[in-house]
Amino acid sequence: MGRLFAVVVTVITLLSVSFFVMHTWWMPVDISTTGPAIDHQLEETMTGSGLLFLGGQLLLGLFVWQSSDKNPARKIKIFPGGANPLVAAAIILVGIEILTLTFVGSKAWAAVNLVPAAADSLHIDVQAEQFAFYFRYAGPDGQFGGLHPDKIDDGSGNYFGLDPANDVAARDDVVVGSLVIPVNRPILLTLHSKDVGHSFYVPELRIQQDFVPGIEIPVHFTATQTGKFEIVCTQLCGLGHYNMKAYLQVMSEADYEQWLKGQEGQ
Amino acid sequence: MATTTLPPGADIALDDHGSGGPPEIAPRPGHVTGSGSHAQKSETGMWVAVSAIGMSFAAFTSAMIVRQDSSTDWQHFQLPHVLYLNTLILLGSSVTLELSRQRIGAIQGAARHASASAKNLLANGIYWLYLTAALGLIFVLGQILAWRNLAAQGLFLATNPSSSFFYVFTALHAVHLLGGMGGLFYVLRKLVRSGGAAETSGLSAFSIYWHFMDLLWVYLLLLLAIRV
Amino acid sequence: MHETSASHAAHQHTAPTSFIRKHVFSLDHKVIGKQYYDLALVAVFIGMGLSWLMRIHLGWPAWPIPLLDKLSAVGAPGGVMTPEYYLSLMTMHGTIMVFFVLTNAPFSAFGNYFLPIQIGAEDMAFPRFNMMSFWTIFVAFIVMMTAFFVTDGPPIAGWTSYAPLSAVGGDAGPGMRLGQTLWAVSIAIFCISSLLGALNFIATTLDLRTKGMSLARMPLSTWAWFVTAVIALLAFAALLPATILLILDRTAGTSFFIPAGLVLSDKLQPHSGGSPLLWQHLFWFFGHPEVYIAILPSIGIVSHIIPVFARKPLLGPRAAIGCIMATGFLSYMVWGHHMFVSGMSPFSANLFSVPTLFITIPMTILTLLLIGSVYGAKMRFTAASLFCLGFISVFISGGISGFFLAQPSIDIYLHATYFVVAHFHFVMAVASIFGVFAGTYFWFPKMFGRMMNEGLGKLHFWLTFIGVYCVFMPMHYLGLAGNVRRYSAFTDDYLIPLIPVHKFITVAALLTGAAQFIFLFNLIWSRFKGPIASENPWEATTLEWSTTSPPPFDNFGGRHMVVYHGADEYGVQSSDGKDYIMQTSPEKVPAR
Structure with a gap:
């Protein structure tokens, strides 16, 4: 049952990601001066969070696969290092993602909303x-x-x-x-x-x-x-x-x- | 059934997960599992209730500020003078409540010595409680006078945002106060039935509520005085 | 202060005997918990039925839906729904699901039943308030349902009921006369009920813990219910004023949310100066914490159940508790991210964006802790544990899309598209419901004394798990293509090519919904015919498994529970040869 779960999660994940990667359905072509910054921001977010998505789901699948090993001699194992490495990983990975997105993103936002309209508009x-x-x-x-x-x-x-x-x-x-x-x-x-x-x-x-x-x-x-x-x-x-x-x-x-x-x- | 009561917060130290050591509080024979102390839970409950009421009036306050700043149609008007008298009456009711609690709180000590004095204290305490209720009622009647005063000036609920907020604030406060009076009569009934021995906890929980209603009113009055 | 025998007698320690006191107006938290559960069950099937109707209409707009014209002859002449009836159904779907399902099931239902037992209490702190809070919510539900049967039908303003559409009355369109007023009244009643409930949860957790049950030894589920109660207390205390002001605008002619100079149905509206944005601020100040009211209890339930089936303790329980609290706290600082395109100051968009992104940190930690808890486990695969694992997966999927919507620059493209629909369905609806399913399969033996059918449970899991991905994952693609939500038909040139995707989603939704009847059947059948459950069928450690299934009226049959350990002593060698040590067992925990 665990192996089936691992396979299903992996298939769902890869299928979901492939449609994003292939741009099967995507934004229409941008026709504005501020659009490229937004598109860039979206691509950046897509890459960053796409990796987190892939990592999270595949890791879940892998651990579930391993945990379904029925060998009676096998002992339970605690995650190496306990909770701390995971907490640190979450803070560092997501922290970096957040900081980048905030800095890049606020520029894109500013171009649309914080810059006043040109005088000859x-x-x-x-x-x-x-x-x-x-x-x-x-x-x-x-x-x-x-x-x-x-x-x-x-x-x-x-x-x-x-x-x-x-x-x-x-x-x-x-x-x-x-x-x-x-x-x-x-x-x-x-x-x-x-x-x-x-x-x-x-x-x-x-x-x-x-x-x-x-x-x-x-x-x-x-x-x-x-x-x-x-x-x-x-x-x-x-x-x-x-x-x-x-x-x-x-x-x-x-x-x-x-x-x-x-x-x-x- | 005897109940042992722990000092509040005694058992909430964070211990190490899975230490396997003895529980930090040794079990005592005869302890009623999980029934808690009646006093403790009614007071906790009251503090929680009071913070929820405080939160909703905070939301009303921010609504008032946002609404006043969002448009130029805010019309200032003179608050009816009876409100200040009402305020004194409500503050007075807090004093009578405390006088009552003093007497009822002394009952248990007095009961050990002479029952006559305990009876006296109870009668006295109940008398002050009735007075508290009466003052509360007079306050609400006074608020109705204030509404009539405004209505006479042509200021109704929908006349202007300022009068809208005035009616909403005063009416909701009055509803809460009337609810509190319901609670007061509940406490009174229990007090009379138990001869003053029980329900001192109900009384202290009630007093949290009543004093809060007092404070809330003073706050609302200041807010109205400043913004209306 | 000492409790006297007088007040003790007044306290209900003997079980009532009459049917009404036992099953209807019961003071027993267990009965009330089941009542909440049953109400949520009725609500979720109504809500799901509505989503079916909407999905059929979106995929095949011209198809007559049998019997729909019986529900509303005006709204669906000949079984084909009008655009306004689509919006009515959508509004009711959102409202029923958010309030009567996602708030009721994981929080009120399971919390009521298990919070007192897990801390070793005989009942809630205020059983009478507890009963009142259920029956007020019942009234709120009836009032909401009445909207289906009034002349102009249910409101069409969506579950967010933005003013002035929701505030001006009948001139705004069908459903906006009595229907919208019923909506507002129902929500106001709901707020009162939730406040009473939250008050009970908080006082019970603080004051009724049994000997040795320190805060750190509370199961994660109880922690989550407790934090959720605190969030709910403040959130519903803010929504109540908003609905009161809305009702006044609708019925008393005030102008809190309605500005001057609006012309609807060719009539200049007699209002002035109100602020539509005020409604949005008040609503979302409640609305965002509401997301956590829906999801935190399920996170708690899953964190409670995973160790039982993984046979090892949860990784970092303290970090998990910290994350739950941090999330609750941050949830009050982010409401403006629902309003990036609302015309509020663009500077505040940045102010709201940063804490919104920060909230992903505790949420990511929680997710990683759950994944890390699966590592090296000897997982027992049951319907309950499968739904926990499924929860982790859908929670990741729903959480990830939050990165996009938290950024104002991207949100201005994705706002109000199906991307948002995909996001909140995954992260709060599907994830929360997966927690409820896990909780149901896990606690059913305790609640009803019988086991559910595992085979049907697993079948239900696989169909649901694959189904929800087929329903909601494609919505991301639609959103990226700019597909606007809340449309009853797609007539725009750029939306027409997307209709095949909608058809796929509709088919998937119908199948996934049909799979829920397997669950319903299992639930009802097992209640009467399931094999008798033992006291501790899952070999779990917490207090609810130290009493009979179902527990007696006072939960522990007059025993005084004493707690010696945390909730997660799994994967140890106990003296009697088991791999776990109950919280109530005085034996010392050997090193792992």
Whole structure:
């Protein structure tokens, strides 16, 4: 029975690891400037903890195999040196792992969250609601109109609660249903929620950030590749949560300008 | 059945694993296995209960601080003056409780000499306990006055976060206090039935609770005075 | 102070005779322990049934599930569940499993039954509170179940019930009217029950240990229950205020968690200034320690059982106790790692990340000590010991993925994906349940006086062990591919290619779940027909094996137990030719 256990544990371990090693299912290609550091961090963690995983499981299998030896003459043995070497091993191995991860990881985290957005960032406002995302560009005047929740009216397309009648800045604001951005330009999003918590997740950007009702949350990134990607909601927001999505379109600067002109003209 | 009681903590020294030596506490004949000392366990239980209550009010406190700092809608208001009077009454109830415990604690010593004096002490102790309960009740009634005072100013539970926290804190404290009074009557009943001999442990456990309720109230009042 | 005969008479030392006092409103910790166990058993099969329904829907969304429309005609017209009913089932699955199974079974059930016996006490310190804590939890369970039968169904906000979704009421969607209120009330009642239970565990451990039962001689299981009780006392004391404030927001119009200017169902909500993050902080301040409430008792149970079947002492019992305490302590400093993407200050992410990573040190030590205890053993392979070994394996698997999620930079990619689902199912659900299985096969003879069927037990182990890996290991891959959790269907372009993996998981989940009926059958059959158990069938040393199976009403039949040794005197030569020395045996332990 012990040998069977050892074999099963080993097979499970090797199978599990092989799918990680072969990248059978893996992250999509990164398209952001901050992504490579995160990917590097993840690979590092994968290697370190993968070795711990392999070591732990295989050692367990080996010891169980040995312990099933039925020879009656065999005496029980205490682990060489008792508990101390294991405690020391755990502290040293995991300690090193932790210190490396903290130092490397905090840099990757800092690049995403602690560095302020570049001054020339393109500002875009994002409104999340049950169950859609809307995006707002400042328009030719470069000014966003104020937000008035009491003016929100999905029926007439006033998703943000703008007040163009009294608010000049709001009149030329461009509101669209997908996020269109120029490639290689810093983007600064401001996240608002109309109703409950939502989240902004683009796997390719390696970015996930909650929308928290009542507070405005900035997110900044720079996309390095053009293309069409999915933005999905990852914070449980109600019955249509699974279906809450929008597209991120990364365009060349020229295409973007043309697209924006077209929107402003409407 | 005679029970030998060990000094608390006597048997909790960490010994070496598997030393095989004699137990560090020699077994004594007639010891009731694992029944523990009644006094010890009710007091331990009370300290544990009190720390849980303290923890939940700590959570409420942090909720209040976070809530006040998260928005600009916090509206300050004047605390009803009756609260200060209530505080004095509640503090007074702690004094009467201690006076009662003094008398009941002296019963066993007195019982050896003259039973008349023991009876006297018991009657006296019970009298102070009733007074403690009465003061507790007056305090709760006083809190109700404070709520009426606020309501008259148009401050209700949902009016403003400040009034919300005021009602939540005072109501929960009052509920705990009323619960304590239930405990007090339980102790009183046992005290009367046993002629004062038993349940001094119940009384000391109760007094931990009651004094804690006192302290908790003073803390809440200070918190409300500072933040509301 | 001396106990008098008067108070002694009041103490229940004679067994009650009426059916109600004996089996329903019993003060006997053993009966209460079994009641907790049975409640957890009912809950776990309901929870598992819900997971089956969800898995079937995820693999084959269009399949009508027979009889599901009978449970809710609105939620599953024609047997095909609506997206909101999926979320309802998911919320109930999480809530039932975390609260009524993972907290109840390893901690309240086994702890109630065995903590007093293992320290040589006749009962818990406060038997009346003990009875109350079970019956309050029973009420909490009934209130929670009622949510299935109210008009708009169970809530859809998940077991974490994030505000303001959970706080604004019916405008937030189906299930958010009465269903969510029932949820909050049930959890508040659950908190009260858990506080009463924890109080009892702590006072009992501190004050009712028998002669010679020093803290260091307590079995690891009792240690784990004791530390868990301390954690539970503080954790549930923090959750209770949170649920009270949530109930007030829902029913009294206050604005603790609901900010101004929210528009739901085209209505501007009449609230202002509340903080959704406040709920998250309060909830996770409870929620993270709750993970340890679920897992530490199982670690204790496994550490208690492994030496019995390995026939050698646990390696480093003191280090293990230290690690359990360190984990309990650290568990209060890490709640923010659930909130890396919540919009709280990015600086605090680092503050929460470091202690989270540090907590892996005591956990790694514990795991290595368990592995090291297997080294050089003469292992007896029983269903109980197999589940202990399986526990070590799944605990490693679940713990390893914690390295990823503890780092904010990686968590922003993996947060809210199936990687997280895989992580917490392995580390707290599967591992904890493996501890419960091990405890059941091990202690069943003591609890019911009959042996369970070993053959069925081993079959149950193999199917479950392989099954859980088939269910939860692929979820890591899904998470890496960015598969979001809590989705009732996968309609996004990048998720559609992953559906075959979901189908595989569904099949594995159905089979693994079916294997649990072998366990259920074994449990019920052995209760009545199993071979009669001796006093000490496993040749174990601790006090529960020094009394009859099942123990008499006062646990030791009026005997006064005296303890001379630690819990792990295995692999020694005793004077009567055995390889172990009971804790109650006065003989000197020879050198190994």
